[in-house]
Amino acid sequence: MTAMPLTEVGKRVLANVDADHGDYAESMMNVPVREYTDPERFARELEMVFRRSPVVVAMTCDIPNPGDWTTLDMVERPVVVVRGEDGVARTFLNACRHRGAAVATECFGRGRRLTCPYHGWVYDTAGKLVGIPGREAFEGIDATGLIEYPTAERSGLVWAILTVGAPLDIDDWLGDMASALDALKLGELHRHDVETRLPSGNWKATADGYLDGYHLGYLHKNTIGAKSITNRNTYDLFGPHVRIGFANKPILEQRNIPVEEWDMYAAFSLVHYIFPNISISGQPGNPLMVSRILPGPGVAESTVVQYQYFRAPLDTDAAKADAEAKRVKYRDVTYDEDFVTVIGVTRRFAALADDVIRFGRNEMGNQKLHHWVGRLLG
Ligand code: FES
Ligand SMILES: [Fe+2]
Known part of the structure; x- marks a missing residue:
């Protein structure tokens, strides 16, 4: 079995733009705030999701x-x-x-x-x-x-x-995500050797940010969301893993061109989210940003570690400077916009203890994350 090729993802993204909404889950999903905050549940998550499942x-x-x-x-x-x-x-x-x-x-x-x-x-x-x-x-x-x-x-x-x-049955764990990842040719990348390490709030609230295409045009409207047509996402669900397609404004100019000839990089963006904690942002043939969410030590904290990868070795000063500029830009957006928001969300969890977090039909990736965490906890 193989994942749907990216040309098909591109067509679906454009169809979503035309439909004025993204792929939809069957229904909304409410997740009790206590599922984020309960220390006993958190300890079970570390055990069942992070120590007894492939990572x-x-x-x-x-x-x-x-x-x-x-x-x-x-x-x-x-x-x-x-x-x-x-x-x-x-x-x-x-x-x-x-x-x-x-x-x-x-x-x-x-x-x-x-x-x-x-x-x-x-x-x-x-x-x-x-x-x-x-x-x-x-x-x-x-x-x-x-x-x-x-x-x-x-x-x-x-x-x-x-x-x-x-x-460890990795083929069973990956399913069709394997072919989606194969298309990224991760084995041929070259790392920019500067680590970015950032504090964030609760690990699942942090993951929620990586899994949703809904916030791009709001939280990131002046930065990485400026080129985006927000909330028109495609979601490919491969077991617990998710491939998310994001519409970019230039997709409108590709409408009358056969999809095989599209400027894919301009038309849409991709995130591959590997359950439970890895986000790979970027397209085949282009640089990729790999983010890893490290939960804990407590339920209210996580650390996000980011590395940038390029298609050619960074063997000139100009290439390194370019990579470093990209790193700093992405670091600032993710911390100032995403993680500051998630830290704020996490601070509100105590007061919201009896409430729920509400995921719309458009937040299919988030629904999948919470579904799978619950499933692994049994
Ligand atoms: S040699 Fe490793 S702890 Fe003593
Ligand atoms: Fe974000």
């Missing part, structure tokens, strides 16, 4: 070669994702088997060995413990390597389940 732990292009590694610190399961000498990406708990220190302390690195900075224990790229200074003091040690989590690599992304021994 993206790395981009393939972040660790292209044997020995490359990247770290991720999420839901109290800090990991290091390492590409082994055999080319296989593996996910390890980033905790030394001696006394628990982080064995990898940077976001990205490479080497044939990971050496714990605390007392110098050494691990190879398959996680095997291969060196202990003063080894005779540890005669009979019961640990042979780093703790490993089930891992799979698909569609330019590395996925793991942050629970030892849990079954």
Whole structure:
């Protein structure tokens, strides 16, 4: 099975513009505010949604070669994702088997060995413990390597389940989202090496912002929404994952051109939302912005980490300067407009405790998120 091609998405976006509304869910959906704020539910979300379901732990292009590694610190399961000498990406708990220190302390690195900075224990790229200074003091040690989590690599992304021994069927989890992601050619990207790390409010309220095309012409009317015809979105639902199409004003000029000849980039925008916490904004052939929502530590907070990816290596000062300008612009819009709003929403949750959050038929992506969180909590 494959996802509908982008030419079809373009036609649907234009049809939505003509119809004066976007794709509709069957009905509205009310989500009790307590589902956002209940600490006990939040703890179950971390467990069932983030530790017992597949999550993206790395981009393939972040660790292209044997020995490359990247770290991720999420839901109290800090990991290091390492590409082994055999080319296989593996996910390890980033905790030394001696006394628990982080064995990898940077976001990205490479080497044939990971050496714990605390007392110098050494691990190879398959996680095997291969060196202990003063080894005779540890005669009979019961640990042979780093703790490993089930891992799979698909569609330019590395996925793991942050629970030892849990079954991981990534094809089942992705369904047709795999072919939608394949079209983005994520494996061929090049990262702009400057991280953006921003505070936001409750993780689901933050995700709600990434999943809705409704707010673009209002909250972002003077910035990224200026080119948009807001609230005419297409939603492709692939299990828990969502592909959202956004109409842009130039789509009106494409009306009499065969869709195969459209300027796709001008006509519409795309967001691929990978459940539960990754948003990829951008089109095939163009730069992409990857945002990751890290829930917690408490129910009222999250952190959003953004990286920008380009189709060619950033090997000139001009390319780096251009990437940096894009990064700063996007950082400012997402913080000043999106996350400040979400922090404000989160502050109001206590007073709204007996009320509900109301999602319209046009907020189909949001409905899907809350449906799937509820489903995984059982
Ligand atoms: S904690 Fe890693 S070597 Fe001691
Ligand atoms: Fe936004």
